[in-house]
């Protein structure tokens with residue numbers, strides 16, 4: 305077969321790389337993360353354990369986990385100059401654009417920027433994981449004309465992340481739901497944003513550049529941007545009885561319903577969505593918002609009945625973030641913050657075993673024209 309005949313639009317079904325990080329076993333309904341089932345991890349360990357697993361290849365011991373936590377706390381501050389850049393952005397700047405700018409600006413402050421060794425890349429991954437939550441939260445506060453919030457070093461990674469966004473110390477169950485969401489967002493094989501990072505890293509470009517490219521990819525509503533769109537739809541419906549008519553109207557108008565469908569899962573439930581659905585139920589009951597859970601379930605039933613489509617992670621992560629009082633503008637930035645570890649691990653892997661990405665294209669334009 306000529307390479308032109310072997311064209312797969314959107315690279316659907318194409319194996320673009322090898323990885324020991326993760327694999328979506330759709331038939332077994334399992335997301336494999338370095339040999340572990342992601343859902344089991346999310347039920348049994350915490351986000352920093354998954355960080356250790358992805359960056360170091362094994363679940364950390366208690367001491368190793370403490371060392372990761374200490375490293376993250378020590379690297380959490382953002383250079384004043386980066387805050388000045390964020391402050392100078394127009395108020396209309398999308399939170400993902402502010403995050404992209406912030407990550408890009410941080411690059412210049414990293415003395416190991418152009419060192420592509422595994423060790424230096426790991427240091428940079430930790431610095432990014434430490435600083436991205438502060439960029440997410442503070443770019444938003446600055447946009448709203450509020451002073452930036454300093455990280456609280458007495459709180460856990462996840463508790464501090466919520467605190468920096470909301471200004472309030474979260475309860476234990478809020479931290480648990482958020483930490484689980486970070487785990488299920490942490491790594492997912494080869495989505496568009498990870499592919500973008502690997503393509504960039506394959507030129508021997510640096511991890512900051514690769515992550516900056518990922519932010520741009522993740523912003524789109526066909527990818528990470530869907531979680532914000534889901535919440536806007538749920539709020540537009542407003543009440544349990546309005547969700548079905550709203551979805552039906554959107555479907556009649558041939559609109560896509562955000563939070564449904566997935567290139568890999570296609571006609572199966574995303575296992576991560578199932579876990580977030582349970583987290584939503586727990587939070588909704590605690591906060592007296594069972595109506596929100598009910599609304600989501602009705603939406604799920606309507607989409608299964610009308611389109612044979614199932615929810616993806618974004619569908620249930622969005623209302624969880626809503627109940628955690630996270631502003632809607634920050635849902636996709638939080639997704640990126642959680643995915644920073646997965647993307648970093650992919651960049652490390654790409655640099656360790658590199659082959660430049662340089663595919664071909666099928667030309668459909670004219671030939672033999674002359675000026």
Ligand code: ACO
Nearest residue numbers: 525526527528530560561562563564565566567616617618
């Ligand atoms: N709402 C309505 N119809 C849909 C949806 C949806 N959410 N998703 C797919 N379809 C329909 C398409 O219209 C198409 O129907 P047709 O064959 O009658 O034209 C069919 O299902 C196949 O759709 P494709 O776009 O070819 O499937 P693809 O694999 O490219 O799409 C995608 C995957 C982009 C995620 C799609 O399902 C979608 O747009 N979903 C909404 C956005 C979303 O939730 N994104 C988050 C992805 S998960 C994540 O990033 C964590």
